[in-house]
Amino acid sequence: MTSDEVNRLAITRFLNHQAGGRAVTIDVPNVDGGLVITASVDYRAHTGYGVVRGAGRDASSDGLIQWTATTVLVHPMADPPAVAPASPPASGWHSRPLLNAGMTLDSALAIVLDLGSDRPDNATLLPQNGAVWLGQEEVRGHRTDIMSGPRARAESGASTEPGGAAPDNGASQTVRYWIDAEGTMHRAEVRIASAPEPVILDFDTRAYVPVQPLPGASPAP
Incomplete structure (x- = not known):
């Protein structure tokens, strides 16, 4: 990776936090077709909120969703x-722990x-921990570089930070980032076991709407 690419990868999560929040569409696959979540994420309160719909399956999971790192x-x-x-509606919510x-x-x-992170990642550690440049691609009119970060644990509370390697416990997977010339993240791809x-x-597919937390959904410390 060039020094410019490393530096942009190091700041991409920090820029999400600096922006306050991002609009995001999350495609979650499964053997029945998967789920699509159209959401906003508050990177300072660590809270997400949006609509979830089944894709290629029944509508049993359809509705609204709000989540923190624990709930x-x-x-x-x-x-x-x-x-x-x-x-958000004041009632009709069902709460469970995030697994x-x-x-x-x-x-x-x-x-x-x-x-999102309140500080840039360590650019010096990125190449040492396996970050590589993979190519270029246009995402919704934005020219981006595709970069692969170190492995990230696909579990609650685990870090996807580009500079932090995680142990290979069967849930650790590769993260790819689509990052523009300013370091803004436009897409991320995560392989989960x-x-x-x-x-x-997919980020910024529509305007970000500030997230209003619900009682019982306390932001992560």
Whole structure:
């Protein structure tokens, strides 16, 4: 990698945090077709909120979703809107812990929260830990470089930070980043052991809407 590429990879999560939040579409595959989550993520409060729909399967998972690093809240809906309402419903939510491992959805939710950091990653460590340049691709009109970061644990609370190698425990997978000339992340791809295909995280497919947390969904410390 060139020094410019390394530096852009080192700041990409920091830029997400600096922006406050990002709009993101999360494609979560499974053998039945998967789920698509149209969401906003607050990288300072560590909270996500959006609409979840089944893709190529029944609609049993359809509705609203809000999550932190420890908690997932779902609001089932027979016909959810295209985007989540700015003010979440006050009732009708069901809460459960975010699972540490073994569930592709929860792994994807934990990973997207970890794609923001309050400081740049260590650029010196990136090449040492396996970061490589893979090519270039245009993403929604943005010219990006595709970079592969070190392996990341696909489990709650695990780090996807480009500069931090994680132990290979069967859930550790490769992360690819699509980053523009300023270091902005436009896409990330994560291979998770429990999923048949990579999880795709597409950023800025629409405007970011600030996330209003719900009672019982406390931001991570």
